[in-house]
Amino acid sequence: MADPQITLNEWLDRWLDTKADDLEETTIYNYRITLDRVRGKLGHIRLQELTEEDVEEWMHWALRYGRLRGGKSGTSLGVTSVEMSLARLKDALNRAVARRVLAVNVAQYVTIPRKARKEERKKKQEVKPWNVQEVQMFINGVKAERLYAPLLLSLMGLRPAEVCGLRWEDVDLDDATITIANTRTMMGNRYVVEKDTKSMAGERELPLPGPVLMALRTFKTLQVKERLVLGEAYSDSGYVVVHETGEAFTIKQLRRRAYRLMEVLGLRRVRLYDARASCLTFLANNGVPDHILARWAGHTNVKTTKKWYVKPDVEDLREAATTWDGLHGEVNGRA
Known part of the structure; x- marks a missing residue:
């Protein structure tokens, strides 16, 4: 009782x-x-x-x-x-x-x-994810940055916790693939929590686009040099996204670095997580099949992907406006 x-x-x-x-x-x-x-x-x-x-x-x-x-x-x-x-x-x-x-x-x-x-x-004013032009401006603006490779990982649709949780053992530079199996997130922006992926679907293997593969190779070479300079003082954490000392980044630190770069480049400030929406919207607009889109995002089904992450803007709709011309009745410029 x-x-x-x-x-x-x-x-x-x-x-x-x-x-x-x-x-x-x-x-x-x-x-x-x-x-x-x-x-x-x-x-x-x-x-x-x-x-x-x-x-x-x-x-x-x-x-x-x-x-x-x-x-x-x-x-x-x-x-x-x-x-x-x-x-x-x-x-x-x-x-x-x-x-x-x-x-x-x-x-x-x-x-x-x-x-x-x-x-x-x-x-409420909804902050829209970057469009293609803004993404390209950001990429071109951060090519000289030490964290160029991690920022590209965000722009290829990884969650910030997946980027920070990625280990070099999860990266196959020869086969040009990464395995998403580990995350590093935070509780209350104070405590780091390391755990497996958000769901079974979140654990996935992704091919690396050419620019991301090249950036990761360069970043790994840079970390080897940094390790040699610091010697025993270097913290060999095994993570991909690390400081010059080898200590792993938190998602809070990565987010702050990204915001600072947006400010320097004069770009709209958007959440680092919204880079995921920019990526998935671009893939959807360019004909990537639904089952591939869901797998890339780490979702069980594409309904989640399309509901929350595929956000076409007015320019994405331009082709629909052109298609509507056929309904209007114009053929070769004649009504």
């Missing part, structure tokens, strides 16, 4: 402990951060006394004042963030129902109001 005095906070602690056996460390960390937004307002309430009205009041409060980090505390929290917190709360309460701690999930039918979604869409 469950303790009738158990609070929501205590139940969330128990639920997270059980989830820890099935989820990666970084995922559990994100769950905790997401639920922290709920705990302050609702955590003290006894689980069996929590009501749908309590959850609705929290939701409306969070949309106006719920920000705890990543900006000014006490300001509005984005719809997506509130929705993520609601989703985790619903999961935890569903478990309580399954364990017969609760009769019903009082959060089950609480949803973000359509009005709040529409207002956020009006205010």
